[in-house]
Amino acid sequence: MTKEATLLPDTGEPGFGIYLHWPFCAAKCPYCDFNSHVRHVAIDQEAYVAAFLREITTMRTLSGARTVTSIFIGGGTPSLMKPETVDAILNGVARHWHVPDGIEITLEANPSSVEAERFRGYRSAGVNRVSMGVQALNDRDLKFLGRLHDVADAMKAIRLARDIFPRMSFDLIYARPGQTQDEWARELRQAIDLAVDHLSLYQLTIEEGTPFFGLHRNGKINLPDADTAAELYELTQDVTEAAGMPAYEVSNHAVPGAESRHNLTYWRYGDYAGIGPGAHGRLTSAGRKLATATERNPEAWLAMVSEQGHGMVEQDLLEREEQADEMLLMGLRLREGLDLARWRALSGRDLDPDREQFLLDQGFIERLGNSRLRCTQSGMLILDAVVADLAA
Numbered sequence: 001m002t003k004e005a006t007l008l009p010d011t012g013e014p015g016f017g018i019y020l021h022w023p024f025c026a027a028k029c030p031y032c033d034f035n036s037h038v039r040h041v042a043i044d045q046e047a048y049v050a051a052f053l054r055e056i057t058t059m060r061t062l063s064g065a066r067t068v069t070s071i072f073i074g075g076g077t078p079s080l081m082k083p084e085t086v087d088a089i090l091n092g093v094a095r096h097w098h099v100p101d102g103i104e105i106t107l108e109a110n111p112s113s114v115e116a117e118r119f120r121g122y123r124s125a126g127v128n129r130v131s132m133g134v135q136a137l138n139d140r141d142l143k144f145l146g147r148l149h150d151v152a153d154a155m156k157a158i159r160l161a162r163d164i165f166p167r168m169s170f171d172l173i174y175a176r177p178g179q180t181q182d183e184w185a186r187e188l189r190q191a192i193d194l195a196v197d198h199l200s201l202y203q204l205t206i207e208e209g210t211p212f213f214g215l216h217r218n219g220k221i222n223l224p225d226a227d228t229a230a231e232l233y234e235l236t237q238d239v240t241e242a243a244g245m246p247a248y249e250v251s252n253h254a255v256p257g258a259e260s261r262h263n264l265t266y267w268r269y270g271d272y273a274g275i276g277p278g279a280h281g282r283l284t285s286a287g288r289k290l291a292t293a294t295e296r297n298p299e300a301w302l303a304m305v306s307e308q309g310h311g312m313v314e315q316d317l318l319e320r321e322e323q324a325d326e327m328l329l330m331g332l333r334l335r336e337g338l339d340l341a342r343w344r345a346l347s348g349r350d351l352d353p354d355r356e357q358f359l360l361d362q363g364f365i366e367r368l369g370n371s372r373l374r375c376t377q378s379g380m381l382i383l384d385a386v387v388a389d390l391a392a
């Protein structure tokens, strides 16, 4: 795989991404509803490599020949993969699609010391960007979030990643119980000092089926109310903007030019192949757009791939109207906004002028010339309602 230190610039096109899902974690965080599993036996990584390679072959048949614009290894905790595992899977991708030198290849990592030791191996395998789940910069909140690392581990991993990878990002979760604006502003400024050119900043949400859901229902976790959460969101926008890392999407902030190419593919409604347990994809095949999803349970996925060459449990044909709704939902998350010509071509219609005017008058959306529509900062706070109104 490519070892180029210079990443190709974004062309503004939707692109074609490859998403690879590694479904295992060392422990389950109490707020997490991702497809992540804890196993108390060693994972047979060679067996998973063989299964990934087989499913890659199936996805290549579905997608046809394409040029890849980004690869993202997400999870779970991909930094539990051996570098040889990453190398073998990335080589499998490059054997099936055209992978130009210098495309963005991201691996999600947790900042424990053991995982950081593998960073050089990942770089040798072709990974040129890591995205680290730091989540908080104080030990009390890391403990509350059930994380296995402490702030000292995170600092070491961030420094190491900065030395090894051309690009690096890390995540923080805010709007934690009791978090004040002053505390968050201090932590955010510290994060900006540590960051290179990209940060993902998410509000803590309570997802059904997680341990936090039960604790929240029983009043044992008190999240900030809606007004406080909105103030924290606005503070986040102001502090990152002033530091030259504005939001380019609801929760993602970057120095202009350092946006995650892979995530832009999702939000610009490009195609992506989703490979591995519980991975979702959007593939245009023979002029039709398919929504794919694979079996979530890792062992069941492994058995399915060995029997039939893939673990897909969904291959749904998306009607044009469904595609247009998805494009609207994704495009309005972006600061660059929705490409109206692409949306019109897909939906075969214009936005309802009365609904659009109402949202413009309320200050929730704005036009960027004739070609793009985007949410304002206040529109972002009620994004779901804006999308529902425009899509209706």
Ligand code: SF4
Pocket (backbone or CB within 6 Å): 024, 025, 027, 028, 029, 032, 033, 034, 036, 075, 076, 077, 110, 133
């Ligand atoms: S490390 Fe990430 S994927 Fe794994 S349980 Fe925690 S939040 Fe979920």
